[in-house]
Amino acid sequence: THYDQLEDLSDEKAAADLKALQDQLATLHRDFKLESLDAPTQLSYKLLELEVQRAAEEFRFRNDVYPISQMRGVHAQIPTFLINVHKVDNEKDARAYIARLNAIPKLFDQVIVNLRTCEGKGVVAPKFVFPLVLEACHKIIGGAPFDDSGTDNPLLADFKKKVGGLKEFDEAARSKLSAEAKSALSNSVKPAYKKLIALLEDQSKRANDDAGVWKFPDGAEFYKMALRHTTTTNLSADEIHQLGLKEVARIHGEMEKIREKVGFKGDLPAFFKFIREDPQFYLPDTDEGRAKYLAKTVQIVDEMKKRLDELFLTKPKADIVVKAVEKFRESSAGAAFYQQPAPDGSRPGMFYVNLRNMHDQPVYELEALAHHEGIPGHHMQIAIAQELTGIPKFRKLGARFTAYTEGWGLYSELTPKEIGIYQDPYSDFGRLSLELLRAARLVVDTGMHAKKWTRDQAIDYLKQNTPNSEGDCVDAINRYIVMPSQATAYKIGMLKILELREKAKHALGAKFDLHQFHDVVLTNGALPLDVLEELVNRWIKSKQT
Secondary structure (H helix, E strand, O other): OOOOOOOOOOHHHHHHHHHHHHHHHHHHHHHOOHHHOOHHHHHHHHHHHHHHHHHHHHHHOHHHOOOOOOOOOHHHHHHHHHHHOOOOOOHHHHHHHHHHHHHHHHHHHHHHHHHHHHHHOOOOOOOOHHHHHHHHHHHHOOOEOOOOOOOEOHHHHHHHHHHHOOOOOOHHHHHHHHHHHHHHHHHHHHHHHHHHHHHHHHHHOOOOOOOOHHHOOOHHHHHHHHHHHHHOOOOOHHHHHHHHHHHHHHHHHHHHHHHHHOOOOOOHHHHHHHHHHOHHHOOOOOHHHHHHHHHHHHHHHHHHHHOHHHOOOOOOOOOEEEEEOOHHHOOOOOOEEEEOOOOOOOOOEEEEEOOOOHHHOOHHHHHHHHHHHOOOOHHHHHHHHHHOOOOOHHHHOOOOOHHHHHHHHHHHHHHHHHHOOOOOHHHHHHHHHHHHHHHHHHHHHHHHHHOOOOHHHHHHHHHHHOOOOHHHHHHHHHHHHHOOOHHHHHHHHHHHHHHHHHHHHHHHHHHOOHHHHHHHHHOOOOOOHHHHHHHHHHHHHHHHO
């Protein structure tokens, strides 16, 4: 196994991976005729063809993607991976951990090559990205053994804790291993970060403020491809932009109803301000407040677990655990996110909430958030996909179809409403405010990347049209800038699932069964939206006969 190694981010490896995929497809074409296969296998065949086609297009545009940003990059991913994923059950695992620390310089050198290649092509992240990434890098090389602050660096603390938990080591063996880890941190990790920091500081001098990928030499082509891959539709940037404007207006209308229901006297912007600023909607920014928020989250997840039978036939075997984001990555991590269970069942699904600042986590959004990240959202969809039998591995682990996975997440915020959850009107407002953000994303993503909106223009649009705080609006726009098209997936996917459900309801009348509809959507792994539509159509036909 590769337990003592890190990934390879070289161009050679990217080319080799693509070639391996293409060879796989060639073998498939040689050995199997599509029409001779049964329906589920035909689907796998088509999905592999699509996968290879997408991989080839992404390879072509690989240097239009920022190698490092505040959202992703090895500088934060590697420590996170070692701390959260690398288990230490024996001495061999402990040595593998140290070997991985020593492998960081090689990996960072590859990223530095990629950063230079991108710059040669005119692809440099906007100015605002650099201070955010540099701050994260400096944090990771703080603490012992790098300074005499008295607290251990997060990696050293993690290593000591993992080795400390093992019975097979005596004190001498433990301190010998800790000394080796310290040496790897001082002699490998720190110089690697220093080198990366130097390059980023240098590049930042040549960065500009242009937000959109239209500024790249082949930016327009790249964005077209990105939208096609993200939404798994052929909707143009302009169509997506218009759809966003329409949905924003519709959701504002729903919010007006709640404003009237709770008896608020002002207009919608005044209601947004009240929701944003009134202390009743936030837990205190204390350890007690944080513990209460976590307990509330667990309660919502547990409550939903008990009621899954009202909506679903298939349920995941893997459990889900709610966790606070670790201190070392609070400043760079999102507000809430999900980490999938280990396919072998050794680790449950994790629903992380970021409690850095309790004012960023309004209580009224908690219910919708837990349904999106936990159940019936990401955990349900991903765990069920991993547990499917009789389909190839690439279909179980594919988070590649973002419109499906995030569309399901957003659909899952709405679905519990049908069984009477969201009794509190403010919780329902929270659900709408999250949906509103997803609709506004269609507007600002296409605005910046296709219509040359500035970063400030996009931030202002969110500030004027959503209840989100200014800080949230800035963070959101910063994210959409470095991950072009990704933010369009949620709303496009949700709209498609709702459209298919309406279609089935209309076609089947009394024969329509929501449990069965959900089964069709969930028991084939992640899919492109057009393929999902084919499956739903097939199910409708089978019910009609």
